[in-house]
Amino acid sequence: GENVEQHPSTLSVQEGDSAVIKCTYSDSASNYFPWYKQELGKGPQLIIDIRSNVGEKKDQRIAVTLNKTAKHFSLHITETQPEDSAVYFCAASGGYSSASKIIFGSGTRLSIRP
């Protein structure tokens, strides 16, 4: 079945610097890649998503890139702020074995140093 790997598991960056989280997926049929932010004690919140017919998408300080050939996708956060501290999950959907269900990566705990 589909497998999503996420790196790094923890990431600490200075406030104002950029943060990058990388993911790979195994099922070449996957066509939808959402990113979720989870704060302590809360449910995952969708922050951005990308579909397979697009290579890059940007929303203010957040951008995602997708390389379908390499089966890689990444999240970029620029000008990081303290409120960006959270756990971030990449995910994939739409593969042969995943269809409508979302397959999550293992998460990246992002800490922003003041």
Place this chain on the structure above:
Amino acid sequence: NAGVMQNPRHLVRRRGQEARLRCSPMKGHSHVYWYRQLPEEGLKFMVYLQKENIIDESGMPKERFSAEFPKEGPSILRIQQVVRGDSAAYFCASSPRGGRSTDTQYFGPGTRLTVL
């Protein structure tokens, strides 16, 4: 427009008891998904339901776990004879359609189950 609602937010059960978790999807959404999150791990898919139908239950344990989404009322995830290993956060998500892999799923705040 209220988001996905789950209750209770916290549930404590002793081994052998039953746990019932409820999920009300966003208004206008007729597709519900349940996920389980163990501490320090990602979310794992359990089951996908439409009104009165289970579409995909490939992630749900065959024994003790069941789910339903009746014509009226919330979706229910039921765990019978709970064991300590069932302690986790259970999240519900909903989408307006379904069977379409690109539909965005919106998550609720979760139910944190603790089994003593």
